[in-house]
Amino acid sequence: MEVRLPRARCVRCGHRPVKRAVVVGSGISGLAAAWKLTRQGWQVTVLERDQWIGGRVRRVAYEGMDIDVGAAFVTDFYFHARKIMREIGLENELVRFSLDSAVEHDGKLKSLWPLPEMVAEGLLPVTALVRLAAGTMTLAPKWLSLNPGDLDAGIAYDDETAQSWSERVYGAEVTERVIKPLLRGVVHWDAETTSRAVLFAMLKAFLAHPRAYVPRTGMAALPLAMADGLTVQTGARVTGIVRSGTGWAVHCDRDGGPETFEADAVVCSAPATQVADLVPELSHVDKEFFAGVRYSSTAVAVVKVDGKPDTLRKSVWFTMQDQSSIVGMTPYLFRDDDRDYSIVRISLSDPAYRGNAGMSDGELGQFVIDSARRMPQLSTLLRSGSVVGLARWPEALPVFDVGHLKKVRSWRSRNSGSLVFAGDYLRGPYLEGAVRSGLEAAARLG
Ligand SMILES: Cc1cc2nc3c(=O)[nH]c(=O)nc-3n(C[C@H](O)[C@H](O)[C@H](O)COP(=O)(O)OP(=O)(O)OC[C@H]3O[C@@H](n4cnc5c(N)ncnc54)[C@H](O)[C@@H]3O)c2cc1C
Known part of the structure; x- marks a missing residue:
């Protein structure tokens, strides 16, 4: 399928802009870059490998519903993303997304969020609750400087793992029952390697901005609205970005065969793991930087369950x-x-996921549901469960291990010239990070 949208025009003067840019990838970072470049007067073409737009914002349709299987919510600290949502008319469409969650402990599901329910249901003994409160108070001197929407703000704390800090400050019970499941469940990260700087930002996000939202029709409304008025070619897998005269030649494979797009500038918003293959003339320093970016993987199975048990109204x-x-x-x-x-x-x-990536979708879906049924609290609930959709995410979320923030910040000064890069690995593993990196890439091209 190809989504052909009207060619971009300069919104200020209405004339065809003269400078041409190609954006590789129609994820949120690429669309943010294209959206801003168009407003800066560029003629932009977005080339997308997949048959749909949005990258890791994706939906599965089932019985008239659009079920998000990638990004599912935005929050109040998504300053740049929410500003775009206001401009494209999505802000008024937002409805609340529940962050209520529980953790399996001692064979029972116990509330983790909201906090009063965690206390009431006894996820932690009183001594551990006291350590949680006291440990969080130790963040007070750092609190003002932390900014969940700008991970750079906490770069001074990119020096220790979340697990080692948490065990030292909160103790083993809080680490095992709160911190590890939170990191593992929300961002698919391992507390043993994740930087405490990102954990601090997450804690501030939960405590200072505890509300989340989703467009009424699902998060996939965001890329669709951002792409409105842009030229986006789907099914166009870019195979190489090489210099051509004063600009760039972007080679891609399309259904009809190979095609080349000439451009004055390129924004590459494909995952970092692909950059070295796409851009053969990267410097040694750049190659090393991109090779050092790692992603966690997952597959998300959409499961239909008979009835409406209360237990299934919270995240676990x-x-x-x-x-x-x-x-x-x-x-x-x-x-x-x-x-x-x-x-x-x-x-x-x-x-x-990595161990079973070779399975067919049917086998992988069955593996997910069989694994979930092994949980004592879920086996009965999921007995009637059937998989009605599956999404694979080999590059789900960039990993922010200790040292990554510092590496990214020092590399960002190299993100200049007429070939620039965008993606959540540069600003943070969420929609806000993707939007911000895209806007910055466009701003660099001027
Ligand atoms: C399961 C899951 C749940 C998530 N939940 C949330 C959430 O609730 N809230 C939140 O804020 N964030 C969430 N995220 C993170 C969020 O989805 C990402 O941070 C964001 O979408 C990344 O956008 P991006 O543009 O950087 O990358 P991507 O979305 O990965 O975009 C890259 C694009 O490049 C395309 N591409 C790759 N190679 C080529 C090529 N050779 N030629 C052409 N195109 C190419 C890809 O197909 C893709 O469309 C979640 C992510 C996952 C996986």
């Missing part, structure tokens, strides 16, 4: 001890409530 995060194959289960909350079934999204752990 699993610890490694409880469940090595599954990291979390998130409900899809129907806007209309007249259905007699529930939908949940179950995510595989990174090792389980």
Whole structure:
């Protein structure tokens, strides 16, 4: 399928702009770059490998519903993303997305969020609750400087792993029952290697901005609205970006065969792992930087379950001890409530995905549901479960291990010239990071 949208015009003067840019990838970072470049007067063509736009914002359609299987919510600290949403008319479409969550502990599901429910349901003994409160208070002197929307703000703390800091400050119980499942479930990361700087930003995000939202019709409305008025060619896999005269030649494979796009400038928003193959003339320093970016992997199975048990109304995060194959289960909350079934999204752990990536979609879906049924609290609930959709994410979220923030910040000064890069690995593993990196890439081209 090819999505052909009207050719870009300069919004200020209405004339065809003279400078041509190609954006590689129609994820949120690429679309943010294209959106801004168009407003800066460039003629922009977005080339997308897949048959759909949005990259890691993607939906599975089921019985009239659009179920997000990638990014599912935005929050109040998404300053740049929300500004674009206001401009494209999506802000008024936002409805609340529940962050309520639980953790399996001692064979029972116990609330992790909201905090009063965590206290009431006894996820932590009183001594551990006191350590959680006291440990969080130690962040007070750092609090003002932390900014969940700008991870650079906490770069001074990019010096220790989340696990070692948490064990030292919160103790083992909080680390095992709160910190590890949170990192594993929300960002598919391992506390043993993740930087404490990112954990601090996450804690501030939960405590200072505890509300999340999603467009009424699902998160996939965001890339569609951002692409409105842009030229986006889907099914166009870029195979090489090489110098041509004063500009660039972007080679791609399309259904009809190979095609080349000439451009004055290029924004490459493909995942960092692909950059070295796409741009043969990268310097040694750049090659080393891109090779050092790692991603966690997952597959998300959309599972239909008979009835509407209360347990399935909260997200559930699993610890490694409880469940090595599954990291979390998130409900899809129907806007209309007249259905007699529930939908949940179950995510595989990174090792389980990598170990089973060769399976067919049917086999992988069955593996996900069989693994989830092994949880004592879920086996009965999921007995009627059937998989109605599956998304594979070999590059789900860039990993922010200790040292990554510092490496990115020092590399960013090299992100200049007429070939620039965008992607969440440059600014943060969420939509805000992707939008910000795209806007910055466009600003660099002027
Ligand atoms: C399961 C999951 C849940 C998530 N939940 C949330 C959430 O709730 N909230 C949140 O804020 N964030 C969430 N995220 C993170 C968020 O989705 C990403 O941070 C963001 O979408 C990344 O955008 P991007 O443009 O950097 O990359 P991508 O979306 O990966 O875009 C890159 C694009 O480049 C294309 N491409 C790659 N190679 C080529 C090529 N050779 N030629 C042409 N095109 C190419 C790809 O097909 C893709 O469309 C989630 C991610 C996942 C995987």
